[in-house]
Amino acid sequence: MDKALTEKLIFYRRDFHKYPETAWTEFRTASLVAERLFRLGYTKLLLGRQIFYIPSIMGRPSKDIIDRHAKRALDQGGLREWINKMEGYPGVVAILETGRPGPVVALRFDMDAVDVSETTNSSHIPVQEGFASVNPGAMHACGHDGHTAMGLVLAEILKREESTLKGTIKLIFQPAEEGVRGAKAMADRGILDDCSYFIALHLGMSNPTGKLTAGTHGFLCTTKFDVNFIGKASHAGAAPQDGKNALLAACSAALNLHAIAPHSRGMTRINVGVLQAGEGRNVIPPKALMKVETRGETEEIAAYVYSRAKDIIEGAAIMYGTEKTLQETGSATTTQSDGEIVDIIVDAARSMGTFAEIERDAAPGGSDDATWMMKRVQERGGKATYIILGSTLKAGHHNECFDFDETVLPMGVDLLYTVLRTLSKKQ
Amino acid sequence: MDKALTEKLIFYRRDFHKYPETAWTEFRTASLVAERLFRLGYTKLLLGRQIFYIPSIMGRPSKDIIDRHAKRALDQGGLREWINKMEGYPGVVAILETGRPGPVVALRFDMDAVDVSETTNSSHIPVQEGFASVNPGAMHACGHDGHTAMGLVLAEILKREESTLKGTIKLIFQPAEEGVRGAKAMADRGILDDCSYFIALHLGMSNPTGKLTAGTHGFLCTTKFDVNFIGKASHAGAAPQDGKNALLAACSAALNLHAIAPHSRGMTRINVGVLQAGEGRNVIPPKALMKVETRGETEEIAAYVYSRAKDIIEGAAIMYGTEKTLQETGSATTTQSDGEIVDIIVDAARSMGTFAEIERDAAPGGSDDATWMMKRVQERGGKATYIILGSTLKAGHHNECFDFDETVLPMGVDLLYTVLRTLSKKQ
Amino acid sequence: MDKALTEKLIFYRRDFHKYPETAWTEFRTASLVAERLFRLGYTKLLLGRQIFYIPSIMGRPSKDIIDRHAKRALDQGGLREWINKMEGYPGVVAILETGRPGPVVALRFDMDAVDVSETTNSSHIPVQEGFASVNPGAMHACGHDGHTAMGLVLAEILKREESTLKGTIKLIFQPAEEGVRGAKAMADRGILDDCSYFIALHLGMSNPTGKLTAGTHGFLCTTKFDVNFIGKASHAGAAPQDGKNALLAACSAALNLHAIAPHSRGMTRINVGVLQAGEGRNVIPPKALMKVETRGETEEIAAYVYSRAKDIIEGAAIMYGTEKTLQETGSATTTQSDGEIVDIIVDAARSMGTFAEIERDAAPGGSDDATWMMKRVQERGGKATYIILGSTLKAGHHNECFDFDETVLPMGVDLLYTVLRTLSKKQ
Amino acid sequence: MDKALTEKLIFYRRDFHKYPETAWTEFRTASLVAERLFRLGYTKLLLGRQIFYIPSIMGRPSKDIIDRHAKRALDQGGLREWINKMEGYPGVVAILETGRPGPVVALRFDMDAVDVSETTNSSHIPVQEGFASVNPGAMHACGHDGHTAMGLVLAEILKREESTLKGTIKLIFQPAEEGVRGAKAMADRGILDDCSYFIALHLGMSNPTGKLTAGTHGFLCTTKFDVNFIGKASHAGAAPQDGKNALLAACSAALNLHAIAPHSRGMTRINVGVLQAGEGRNVIPPKALMKVETRGETEEIAAYVYSRAKDIIEGAAIMYGTEKTLQETGSATTTQSDGEIVDIIVDAARSMGTFAEIERDAAPGGSDDATWMMKRVQERGGKATYIILGSTLKAGHHNECFDFDETVLPMGVDLLYTVLRTLSKKQ
Structure with missing residues (x-):
């Protein structure tokens, strides 16, 4: 990845990190995502009830809290126009239709922070570099800031290379993964029902920088x-x-x-x-x-x-x-990654030469509601996987000292782009 | 009381003590009570379903246990003819109708033993005198043997003095007071519904020999x-x-x-x-x-x-x-003794001169199902009381070393007879 | 009581009502009490560690909360000089030494509010009259505002009549009666050890206006x-x-x-x-x-x-x-009022002619830590009582709609003064 | 196996089945085992404290129960002389020393019944054939009767073929496997400390007739x-x-x-x-x-x-x-079978041609205290395994209708003999 894009990636990540928003209040984050995608040329942006099946929404805070955070989002640079279109349900789905025949491929990026107060210790890089959380009680202590940043930069590359791609690519920016609250409403809305391939990705999760796990089973x-x-x-x-x-x-x-x-x-x-x-x-x-x-x-x-x-x-x-x-x-729910897509990811990772260790499958043992999306795709005959992008951590997920190794961000974007190139050409 | 009657009283008590029968198995006891009453001239003896309302019976053992104990009763001197008439429900009600106008007065005597194994310690008088329980696991450790003996000797005196009495006297020999299981079925059968006066009596209960409590409240x-x-x-x-x-x-x-x-x-x-x-x-x-x-x-x-x-x-x-x-x-249930009948008992006790301490009322704090009988009588306008006949104990009620002072038995009989003479003449 | 004093009484009560302070934070209240007593001529005012045995203090909030409330007290008219003398422990003991031989008599007035948010309903008199709580979450919902006001006006009368009195009178303004946290530390400090007589008083407590209970037992x-x-x-x-x-x-x-x-x-x-x-x-x-x-x-x-x-x-x-x-x-703890002092109170109340019903003794069933003061006095041979001054309530104690009948306040002051006149002349 | 031996095998099994003895009371069983071994020429028979480390004995009933069952054993054909030598601890270890150099190989056979009352249903083969339990509340509902019978017939074959064998063979007849109470005391006594190989065997356990599992892991x-x-x-x-x-x-x-x-x-x-x-x-x-x-x-x-x-x-x-x-x-405890001995068993089973399915390893999921013996041997460098000899069951282990397929008994004996021949020749 060129230096400019890498710097943009880091900039996005740190910007999201500084303004963490917890589940169902990701109005600043989602509105900036929408704006940046729009400026890249993504004209087909779905929002609000277009992407959520309301009865399947879980764990959403009271209207009072939603309103308060929507207002805070505006104070912190969120964009009113996009927020209004969200109808109170932050989230964005961008669709890139190449116009050429090919499969529909979807990727999930989660955007929410967790209910943790970030450490003020001066050895913590976000403190040193001035991008620590300014929202008391909320912190990107799980890495979703990195996920969202990767999604945006990937979107830029895809747009740039659009003419070389086939089929359709859906970039799903999901709220409320923490507490496994947001994915089911998106899956139940049917936004994945035409997908042949689906990929979710998480960084860290006990894997060090340089290790890639191409598929998983055993989510609980x-x-x-x-x-x-x-x-x-x-x-x-x-x-x-x-x-x-x-x-x-x-x-x-x-x-x-x-x-x-x-x-x-x-x-x-x-x-x-x-x-x-x-x-x-x-x-x-x-x-x-x-x-x-x-x-x-x-x-x-x-x-x-x-x-x-x-x-x-x-x-x-x-x-x-x-x-x-x-x-x-x-x-x-639980699911198992499909061998066909795992093979493609393993091949892509090998071809890149930047991963020291590539693993086909692991059982992470926790829960992620991307499983609802995977299951929805698989039930309709599509293939799905969940990738773990190793990143050496300063402290465990959800810890107040959590911080990941930013050098994995461009590796992740490159991997996803490489995989998409291959999938895009599938029948 | 003359010496012969006193000796008979002691004999009866010790006989019952030696062959204790627990709740709903008092076949030997009840059949001997019936036989002795019959021989005294009590021709109106009610038994079985005549005196029990079957649906109100509680805590009756299995048919197997009933049968086994009925058989044991025969082996220990119980009388088949009477037992048969009991239809499996031991208990006797004897009615003395003087033929002269006067009130109906009823007295309750309970007959059952408790589930305690009697001590074999040689300092225990029943052991010394050879009348300790021969039925393993059962013992007259509450004094009901004394109650039943008093009832029989009182019956003898009443019969002897019948010509001087008025109205009707009912002597109720109740099974299954332990566990408060027997009285309700007798009360619900209506055997007390014509009574103007009702008296239940218990010996001991923390009162020493010579103390009389003429009425009670506060049963739980x-x-x-x-x-x-x-x-x-x-x-x-x-x-x-x-x-x-x-x-x-x-x-x-x-x-x-x-x-x-x-x-x-x-x-x-x-x-x-x-x-x-x-x-x-x-x-x-x-x-x-x-x-x-x-x-x-x-x-x-x-x-x-x-x-x-x-x-x-x-x-x-x-x-x-x-x-x-x-x-x-x-x-x-709980009840309160009626002042009218308490007055009569206090007067009778005073007239006897044998009670060192006479108390109108106390709250014993335990439970006795004679309260169902008291309540039944009181609900229909009758008067009722529960007398505590002090008797210095060797050990507390239900203890394996329980033994009471037999000298209180003739005092109790005399008291009841004196009270009955007075009540008999009431309008 | 003359009209001016009665108006002052109401004014004081309403002022305290408007600025309620919960347990151990009564800095405004106590400083105004001290200032007013001082202006009346009470030169012997004890404060801080002079009146509290620190190890016996219970349930005191954190230093942070104490500091915050002390600061608020200043903002609401509290007096820095007095607050400083309290050393963080609000409370005042005023001693009136007549110089003439006579007994030491002490009275307890509690000053704290409870953790209740006062109703904003317009039918609530403090709302109508503009003296409802301005401190969120705190309310004089138990009547201690009335107690403190009575103490101050009684002090004024005592000072005016000082030349007619004998012995010594101690007026104890106690913090933290709610949660029974404050009295023990005052008793353990020994401030009552020279007292021959001790009186605590509470208004309301299920008694209507016009009823007086001169003594109590059965506090739990x-x-x-x-x-x-x-x-x-x-x-x-x-x-x-x-x-x-x-x-x-x-x-x-x-x-x-x-x-x-x-x-x-x-x-x-x-x-x-x-x-x-x-x-x-x-x-x-x-x-x-x-x-x-x-x-x-x-x-x-x-x-x-x-x-x-x-x-x-x-x-x-x-x-x-x-x-x-x-x-x-x-x-x-629990205590029983002493007959000698109860008699004096009953006589005083009768002589006043304003009480419709006078009761010698009742068992209120709750708890009040004035019992520690009563017990301390009684253990050293003194006599003590706890008076209930009836006052018809709008809603029960601790309810957000609690309000008492202010007409009882002058009755209470008159009663206490009458009693003190009698006690003052005792040997 | 010849017909005579097969008949003897069935006879032994049914005899033990008819007289079941629960844990630590296997006096009849063990004394008959000892007598039969002795008659076969096993002169080195260890008993009592020679084979049990007393402090490691667990769950042994009271002396009263032991005595009662020892007496019953005599009534049911047990032999006093052997019982006396057991010192109250039923169990037999027979040692066959060939005198030729070779390894020490030990086999465990458990002898105890379970606390279940055998069905009296006429469809139950032991009822039909007249060998149902005559000891109320006890039943060979786990198959240990078959194990013991196999041990005896194996002993007969070994004695017959003694001249062709090398090394030493120990036949361990263990009490009290149910409740995992007996094996630890035998292991702790050191009787296995010189063993190079150890085999325990259980029939049934969800495997049908014809299936053999040569090794196990995952006992709990x-x-x-x-x-x-x-x-x-x-x-x-x-x-x-x-x-x-x-x-x-x-x-x-x-x-x-x-x-x-x-x-x-x-x-x-x-x-x-x-x-x-x-x-x-x-x-x-x-x-x-x-x-x-x-x-x-x-x-x-x-x-x-x-x-x-x-x-x-x-x-x-x-x-x-x-x-x-x-x-x-x-x-x-838990252990894992050793590959070396599993290989030998698999080879032996294949060579026999009577097993339809041969499995190297399974995780039975329950517990067997033979694991203490396995662990003892393995800790000292020996090899051990636990074999499951499939046998189609009428009802599950410990069910009152439990019955196994007796045709597996000769298969088991043949297998063990074949394995012993191979092990006997090992260095």
Whole structure:
């Protein structure tokens, strides 16, 4: 990649890093993405309800928070025109139609930051170089700033080389990957239904700079959900019998949730990660909130855990005479990369000569909702993969000191472009 | 009381003590009671379904156990003819109709022993005198042997003095007071519905020999019940997901039952006294049994606790996908003795000169299902009381070393006879 | 009381109402109290460490919060000179030494507000009259504004009538009665050790205007405490075994705390009013906070509950390998008012003719840390009482619509002055 | 195998089947094994403390039960002389020393039955053929009757062919494999320390007749243990505060045990299979027993689960102020079969031509304490394997209808003999 593009890549990444936006509030990021794509000549830009199936949206914050962050986006350089077109749902899909026969190929780039306060330690490069987060409580601590930057620079190269390509390329800029909240609504909208090939990419993930993993399996199926127990307050000393104790309902649920039996056919996980209950020391607690996630190695196993969890929550509410609500806030499935596309990526990586280690397949063990997109494509006969682009990290994902090796960004763009050239010529 | 009667009283008591029969198996005891009453000239003896409302019977053992104990009764001197008439429900009501106008007065004597193995210590008088229990696991450790003996000797005096009495006297020999299982079925059968006066009596209960309590309040309302959780076994290592864990359902229920909030208007109690669950170390436990009791100072409070308990058990079953059954095995209510009858008892006791201390009223704090009989009489306009006949004890009620002071037996009989003489003449 | 004083009383009350300060932050209130007393001629004013035994202070907020509120106090009319003398511990003790022989009599006035946001409903008198709270989240919803105002006007009367009085009078303006946090440190400092008589007063408390209760018993002994479980975070999916789950430790503790067995000799209460645990949905929760209170009808029973609670918390920490801290944030004991002083109050109230109903004794059922002061005085041979000054309420104590009937304020001041005249002449 | 031997094999199997003896009570079985071996000419028979390291014995019943079963063994044809030599520890090790140089090879045959009552259904072959269990509650429902029979017939063949063999052969007849209680004491006694090769064999285990698995990995490490909580009884109504509730300690422990976090490096299991607590409905339960097992895929993981379990049990005891005991009643480790010996078995099986399917390796997923013997041999440089001899089952292991296909018995004996011939000639 030439120096100018590399500098642009770094500039974009650092700009996004400085203004991190968490799930469903990526208005500045998405509006700048749209503007830059538009200026590159991408005239077919889909936004808002064109790219989201609203009932499948999960874990979106309250209107109040959305509005506040949309306003902040404007204050930080976001563009009103694009934001308005998003109808409150940040995200961009750019379509490059070459006009020549060929397959439809889609790539996913996620844009959101995480709920972490970035370190102010002077040894942290974003601090040294002045691009640390200016948004308290939010940080690009997972590398999505790099993903989005790569997507933009790839778009520039594709536009430049458009005449040499065939078929159609879709660049999907997704919000809300954290908490696995955004991809399902995009997949369910059908934007991938004509795709023959789909690629998602993540940097880092325990792989050092120079290592490439061309395909994956073993992502965990997961459901994230919030549970509210709504009981009744009463004075704990003077009328304890009049209360309906939501705190005890939640405690009983939490213990029994963690006691869900394992499954002989594969791994399970459950976590009550947050419990907040009660109002005052001397009041029978009328409210409790639990943030829960269930996981399983297959959809069957994940469904078993989730079903057991719902029984337990139902039982706990009955025990204490409370109401309860259960709201899904995110989900991901599992998939396996397809050999055909993995082969192409391995060949592309080898041809580049810049990867010290190339691996066909790995089981990362976490969850990514790109799996919903992969599954959607695969169910319709397309091929999909999930690439891990190694990048030596300063600290683990989601850590306040997280920082990745920026030298992998141009490697990633080059790889994707090389792969797209090959795929573009497929039947 | 003359010496012959006193000796008979002691003889009866010791005979019953030697052959203790626990709740609903008092066939020997009841058949001997019937035979002795019959020989005294009591021709109106009611038995079986004449005195029990079958649907109100609680905590009756299995047919197998009933049959086995009925057979043992025969081996130990029980009388087949009377036992047959009992139709499997031991108990006797003797009616003395004087033929002269006057009120109907009823007295309750309970006959059952408790599930305790009597001490074999040589300092224990029943051991020294050779009348310790010969029935393993059963012992008259509450004094009902004395109650039944008093009832028989009182019957003899009443018969002897019949010509001086008026109205009708009913002597009720009740089974299954332990576990508060027998009285409700007798009350519900209506045998007390014509009574103007009702008296129940208990010896001991923390009062020493010479102290008399003429009335009571504050018996606790209680419900005793068994809960079964029926889940599904599976191999704990090879297929844990296939089980429905009744043990964990029971454990969760037990913890939350004990966490039922207290009540601001009076005392509550709950106890899971027994929990038995599981079949093998490596099997997900398919079955669990809990023996539970709830109590409250008033019927309202007791109902609150019982209702909460049912919710918790329901919730625990739902948590683990198990079936559940809840069977009531006993219950008692609370009542207050009536001043009119208390006055008569106090006067009678004073006139006797044998009581060192006479108390109008006390709150014993436990439960006795004679309260169902008292309540039935009171609801229909009659007067009722519960007398505590002090008797210095060797060890507390239900202890394996329990023994009472037999000298109180003739005092009790004399008191009841004196009271009956007065009541008999009431309008 | 003359009209001018009555107006001053109302003015003071409304001023305090408008600027409510919660426990340990009563800098504006206390500094104005000190200034007004000083201007009345009270030269012997004790402040800071003169009136608090620091190790006995409970539930004091962080230095940060104290500093912030002290600064706000200055902004709202608090007086720097007095605040400085308080050394961070708001509170005032004024001593009126008549110079004539006579007893030492002390009165307690509490000054703090509660953590409630005052209603903005236009039917609420403080809203109508413009003296509703201007401090968000804080409100005089318990009536301590009235108490403090009464103390100030009583001080004025006492000063005016000083020449007719004997002995010594101590006016104690206490912070942090809410949460029972402040009185013990004042009692332990010894400021009451020379007192022959002690009076605390509370308005409202279910008594209507015109009713006076001259003495109390049955305040509940209570301990308030915060428990922190400190575990270890780990990724709930990738390394669950590396975590130490503070949330589950807290849940297990909460359930078992509520299951503490009741006590046969009197009432017990326990409440886990607040539980906050965890950091993120997919993180094994490393931290949990519980706000707990235990109560008992006597010190023995309260000690039983508290001791059981400590065992359970210890056990829960061991179960999950977490550290734990337990910090007492408040406590109150129980006492009984003394007949001698109750008699004097009843006589005074009768002589005034303004009370429609005068009651010698009641059991309010809650807790007030004035009990520590009463107990301190009684242990040294003094007499103490706790008066309830009826006042018809618009809504219950601690409710956002709480408002009392101001007409009781002059009645209260008159009563206290009348009582003090009598006590002042005692030997 | 000739017909006479095959008939003997069936006869032995059915004889053992008819007189099943559960763990540590195999006196009849072991004495008949010893007698038959002795008659075959095995003069070197080790028994009692010669073959058991007593401190490593786990889960042995009480002396009372041992004595009762030893007596029953005599009644059912057991031989007093051999039983006496066993010193209460049934088991036999027969040593065949050829006198010619060669390796020491050991084989394990387990002899115990399980705690299951055999079906009386007429379709069950042991019922039809008259060899169903005559010992109530005990049944050879796992196939160890077949193992023991194979050991005896193999011994006969070996003795017959002794002159053609080299080295030393040890035939180990082990008690108490069920509950993984017996092997460790034999391994720890050192009886395998001179072995170059070790083979254990199990029939059935989901493999049909004709399938052979020559080696295994993935047996689960497990610890079986009993926990007793010893609290204090008190009357649940009259003095609940005086009790120490062992039932609630156990319930709290059970719930939290099942909530032990899984391990990212492999499978874990925990089961509280049995919980028995309490004495009477109205008594605070003073005692509770839990039967527990923990498992893990590796020793590290199993140690993690067991360590967590101990913390939880400790914490639960502290919560309720109870004493607690924890007694290990069984354990097994995990091992991997050695390729060298697996090769020999595969070759032998192929040469026989009677196995339709031959598999080198499988992960059975359960536990067998032969793993302790395998590990002991492997730690000293020897080679070991665990063979699964397919046998089509009528019902699963430990089911009351369990029955295997007897035609596999001669196949198993032939296989072992063929393998021994090869091993015998190894250096």
